[in-house]
Each structure stands twice: as structure tokens, then as C-alpha cells.
Amino acid sequence: MSNGHSPSESGTNLDPWYDLYADRTAGLSASEVRALFAVASRPEVVSLAGGMPFVSALPTDLVGGAFERVMREEGPQALQYGSGQGIPQLREHILDIMALEGIRASVDDVVVTTGSQHALELVTKLFINPGDVVLAEGPSYVTAMVVFKSFQAEVEHVLMDEHGLIPEALRQRIAEVKAQGRTIKFLYTIPSFSNPAGVTLTWERRLEILEICRANDILVLEDDPYGLLYFDSPPPQAMRSVEEEGVIYLGTFSKTLAPGFRVGWALAPHAIREKLILANEAAVLSPSSFSQYMITEYLNTADWRGQIDTFRGIYRERRDAMLSALDEYLPQLSWTVPNGGFYIWATLPDHLDSKAMLPRAVRELVAYTPGTAFYADGNGRNNMRLSFCYPTPEFIREGIRRLSVVINGEMDLLRTFSQTAPLRSIAPARDAKLGIASPPSNLA
Numbered sequence: 001m002s003n004g005h006s007p008s009e010s011g012t013n014l015d016p017w018y019d020l021y022a023d024r025t026a027g028l029s030a031s032e033v034r035a036l037f038a039v040a041s042r043p044e045v046v047s048l049a050g051g052m053p054f055v056s057a058l059p060t061d062l063v064g065g066a067f068e069r070v071m072r073e074e075g076p077q078a079l080q081y082g083s084g085q086g087i088p089q090l091r092e093h094i095l096d097i098m099a100l101e102g103i104r105a106s107v108d109d110v111v112v113t114t115g116s117q118h119a120l121e122l123v124t125k126l127f128i129n130p131g132d133v134v135l136a137e138g139p140s141y142v143t144a145m146v147v148f149k150s151f152q153a154e155v156e157h158v159l160m161d162e163h164g165l166i167p168e169a170l171r172q173r174i175a176e177v178k179a180q181g182r183t184i185k186f187l188y189t190i191p192s193f194s195n196p197a198g199v200t201l202t203w204e205r206r207l208e209i210l211e212i213c214r215a216n217d218i219l220v221l222e223d224d225p226y227g228l229l230y231f232d233s234p235p236p237q238a239m240r241s242v243e244e245e246g247v248i249y250l251g252t253f254s255k256t257l258a259p260g261f262r263v264g265w266a267l268a269p270h271a272i273r274e275k276l277i278l279a280n281e282a283a284v285l286s287p288s289s290f291s292q293y294m295i296t297e298y299l300n301t302a303d304w305r306g307q308i309d310t311f312r313g314i315y316r317e318r319r320d321a322m323l324s325a326l327d328e329y330l331p332q333l334s335w336t337v338p339n340g341g342f343y344i345w346a347t348l349p350d351h352l353d354s355k356a357m358l359p360r361a362v363r364e365l366v367a368y369t370p371g372t373a374f375y376a377d378g379n380g381r382n383n384m385r386l387s388f389c390y391p392t393p394e395f396i397r398e399g400i401r402r403l404s405v406v407i408n409g410e411m412d413l414l415r416t417f418s419q420t421a422p423l424r425s426i427a428p429a430r431d432a433k434l435g436i437a438s439p440p441s442n443l444a
């Protein structure tokens with residue numbers, strides 16, 4: 001076997017090309033829960049698993065009107081290849097959007113990408129050699145870690161609590177990794193309403209973390225898809241608002257407009273921006289002209305701030321529905337209370353394994369994402385991410401009720417077994433690093 005994969009990692013021996021795959025594909029293993037998610041997308045299943053924005057809240061005439069005007073007035077350009085950096089009118093609008101989070105920048109430093117996911121890939125491609133270290137919150141966004149691993153980066157998690165990344169834990173992790181002679185390229189962080197934990201980094205910690213990274217020559221990759229989707233009060237300003245040279249900031253229209261356009265962006269320090277454009281061209285020639293013209297038209301003509309307010313109201317109501325259902329049906333769990341975004345991070349009683357439990361949950365017609373998906377190191381067994389963005393409040397309530405049937409069933413089972421064998425002999429001890437560092441303040 002030339003590429004060092006085990007058959008279970010990248011396919012089976014029935015794949016005739018198996019020996020030819022590049023080493024970097026070793027990280028591209030289909031997760032075991034993927035098949036279950038196919039089942040979970042059936043209409044009778046309440047899915048609290050995905051992170052799909054509720055695009056039905058967009059008035060269809062808003063998008064339809066933009067389409068007609070774009071085709072009438074700018075059809076030939078919209079259907080043509082464009083520049084590798086993105087169209088200037090859209091980049092101007094992006095400056096206005098980022099200004100809402102305190103960012104001042106030059107239009108020259110914005111690079112439009114095919115969703116922020118593609119920006120993640122381009123930045124990783126620019127910086128990562130095999131074996132380089134990427135620091136990331138524990139837990140962190142699953143598909144960012146897939147990208148990091150596909151470039152053979154090693155992800156090292158940094159502990160977080162209900163106030164986000166813990167600066168002291170970051171210092172320690174940096175010291176440990178450096179002592180091992182490994183190279184840290186960047187810190188990947190989602191400071192506002194993180195995916196999956198739903199927590200927000202305080203302003204003081206943002207400053208301290210920037211300081212730590214500056215002192216250690218570590219770039220900060222600030223991923224901010226949810227910052228404008230706050231419920232009660234805005235999050236602290238973006239980290240990029242105070243640090244230009246050491247931060248690459250990623251934004252997207254996926255959550256404030258619609259992911260189907262596949263338009264996001266990177267705001268990068270001048271020198272990096274040049275390389276990003278070249279990498280963008282190498283990958284896609286130019287990001288979709290059509291989508292960019294559509295979004296520009298939408299921003300020119302629609303009340304986009306009002307639309308973001310509408311989304312906030314919808315997601316706030318759904319968050320509230322999930323929190324009250326959790327209070328009612330699952331008081332034995334602990335969970336984070338997000339002030340924005342799409343996700344709640346729940347911690348199950350000790351010894352429950354959210355991944356092992358998922359097939360039983362799907363049988364009860366409810367789905368969630370097991371916590372292990374959000375760690376590169378196997379942690380998160382007794383955590384789960386619960387998304388409140390897509391189902392209606394009624395479905396969220398019903399979903400949590402069904403989940404309570406599953407969890408209560410599991411606990412009954414454990415109690416039964418514990419009468420014949422000590423619990424610790426049938427379930428692994430809880431690792432201190434599981435979940436976030438300390439119980440969130442909402443916990444009963």
C-alpha cells in the first residue's frame with residue numbers, strides 16, 4: 001500500500017484506484033454518521049443536525065426581481081468570466097458590511113471567494129506544509145478541520161469556556177507545541193457565536209489572544225459567518241478591527257442572505273491578498289460572476305439590513321424554543337446559551353456516548369451531530385451540537401422531546417447495567433478536556 005491509508009479510511013479494496021490516491025486524501029474519510037444523515041433528511045425526522053439557514057424567510061420576489069434586473073441590465077457581464085478578486089462593486093458593499101463589526105479596510109484587500117469555505121481552503125493551501133500545526137478551539141468547525149487535514153496539517157485544540165478561547169490555555173498549547181519542535185502556522189477561530197459551541201469570545205480576550213499570537217508570530221484566521229446574527233446585543237467588534245497585519249478575516253453571504261449563491265470573502269493583509277488572488281484563479285478562474293451580480297443588485301436595491309433583522313428575529317425565537325424545551329424535557333443535560341448564530345452545545349450526563357446513541361435517536365425520528373465530529377482528537381463523546389436554525393419552534397420542541405426519550409432510555413440502560421458491573425468498567429472515564437472547560441453559567 002503506497003499511500004499509507006487503511007482501507008477503512010479512504011475506501012475499500014474494491015476501489016481499483018485505491019493505491020494511487022495522494023497521501024493528503026488520508027484525512028478525507030467519510031464519517032460514519034454520514035449515512036445516518038441521509039436517513040435524517042427524511043421529512044418525518046426532526047433534524048437538529050444540519051446548519052442550514054432558513055432561506056424560506058427570504059421574500060422570493062426580492063431575489064426574483066434582482067434576477068430580472070441583472071439579466072436585463074448586466075446579462076453579458078453576469079454570464080461571463082470575471083476577475084479572480086471579485087467585482088469591485090460587490091467588494092465596496094463588503095466594506096460596508098464589515099464596518100458593522102468595526103472593520104475598516106481597503107477595497108483592494110478584499111478577495112471574493114466561493115463561500116467562505118473556499119477561502120478556508122485557499123488560506124490553508126497558502127500556508128500549510130505537511131505536519132504544520134493549526135491551533136483551533138476545542139470544539140471547532142468540522143469542515144474547516146477537514147480542510148486542514150486534507151493539507152496534512154495537525155490540528156491542536158485549545159480549551160474554551162463560556163467566554164470563548166482561554167488565553168492561558170492558548171499560551172500553554174503554544175509552548176507545548178513549540179517545545180516539540182513543531183511549527184504553528186495559524187490560529188483558526190470563530191470568535192462570535194461559534195460553530196459548534198455557540199459561545200462568544202469577550203473583548204478583553206480578543207485583545208489578549210491577538211497579543212499572544214503577535215508575540216509568537218502566529219497568524220489569526222478569524223472566521224465570522226454569524227457575527228451579524230445576534231439576538232440580544234451585538235458581539236464585541238471583530239478581531240480584525242484592531243489588528244490588520246496579523247489577521248485574515250473571513251466573511252460570507254451564506255447566513256445573512258443565502259448559501260446557494262456560494263459567495264464569501266477573505267480580507268487579508270496586503271501581501272497575502274496577492275497570493276490569495278493567484279490561488280483563487282488557479283482554483284476557479286473567477287468566483288461566480290452571476291452570483292456576485294445578483295448579490296450586488298440585492299444590496300443596491302433591497303433593505304438588506306432589515307432582512308438581517310428578520311433573520312435575527314426568526315433565529316432568536318427558535319433559540320428560545322430550544323432552550324425552553326431543554327429546560328422542560330432534559331434538565332439532566334447542561335448546555336450553552338448562545339446570543340446569536342445557529343447552535344447550542346449540549347453536554348450529556350457522564351458515560352453517555354452521543355455517537356453510539358445516534359442510530360437510536362434516528363429511530364426515534366430525531367437527529368443531532370455527535371460532539372466527536374468537532375474534535376480532531378476523539379474528544380466530545382458526551383457532547384452534541386443542536387442546531388435551531390432550520391426547524392420551526394414546534395418541530396424544535398418535538399425534536400427535543402424525542403431526544404429526551406432516547407437519552408432517558410440510555411440512562412435507564414446504564415442504570416440497569418450498573419447494578420451488575422461498576423459503571424467505569426463498561427464506559428470510559430470522562431476526559432477532563434471533553435466539552436468546554438467549565439460548565440456554562442446557565443446550568444442548573
Ligand SMILES: Cc1ncc(COP(=O)(O)O)c(C=O)c1O
Pocket residue numbers: 051114115116117118141190195223225251252253254259263264
Ligand atoms: C464556522 C463556519 N465557517 C465557514 C462556513 C462555510 O460557509 P460558506 O462556505 O457557506 O460561506 C460555515 C458554514 O456553516 C461555518 O459554520
